[in-house]
Amino acid sequence: MMRFILPFVIFLVLSVFLYKGLGRDTREVPSPLVGKAAPAFVLPLLHEPEKKFSPEEMKGKVWLLNVWASWCGACKDEHPILMELSRQNIVPIVGLDYKDKAVDGEMTLKRAGDPYSLVIADLDGKVGFDYGVYGVPETYVIDKQGMIAYKLIGALTAQNLRDTILPKVAELQAK
């Protein structure tokens, strides 16, 4: 009897692991920055390079930091979602143009529409590095105290916005 049960149990255990592995995105590495203060920086605005932005200015507000670039394909996929989110006016979205040419970034926004409250230019990617960016797009939810509450690697979708990002934002705004 044991001869049949044991392989079957092993088979079941393996199946569970493999099944879980199927749904997992191996590119998603848990960020160590979640729960820590968002790294400080001062960067020029994309549209008006003489003006600077620092995350300090957003203290007291829950906000999204969306890392994008004109060369990034998945950013085009999430663009309509961002446009819709910005229309709803729930949460300010700060766009960070990552490793891009300022002209290209501006052109993209002019052509496709600008969902951002403001756009900062991280043309050499130094700030992106501090934020642990390795796959654009990435979206950070930052709370009123300036802590990173959540990090999404990859494109925003209607689903992850509804199920994860917006509930998180609402929870943090209520605090």
Add this chain to the structure above:
Amino acid sequence: MRYLSILLFCLLPAMSFAGVAKDIADDPVMERRMMLLAEKVRCLVCQSEPVSNSHSDWSKDVRQIMREKMQAGATDQEILDLLVERFGKSVLFDPPVDKETMPLWSAPFILLLLGGAGLFYQLRRRKGQVVDVELSAQEQLRACALLNDPDLNDAPEPHKDTHA
């Protein structure tokens, strides 16, 4: 005219400049140290490749940052700590043993133990099953005859006739 244009086309390669970013610092000693360190770091874009081998933009950035930090006098450990702080422990191919990475480090040993226990159990069970069989005198004789039978012994040899 034709020869002139051919000549001009021959000159074309001389005018092409490969737009490859300069990936080697001026200091070869530091470059070597950087590459050794970069071997320990996982390229998060390509996952199973070390930063030292990877051509991804992200890995190039990491190498550049390593150079800058080294120039600024940072130790190897400080640079690794900086990377872990931003990208997590999975950025190291050889992550430190701690509470978080315990399952990862202990898994091979647990599997080995399980396999060893299984093998031990199987062997013990088999030992009970295999019984030494005593041959009777008659069987012994038959076995000898079979073993010494030249026809039977040589049967599988294909070139028997040439030897005879």
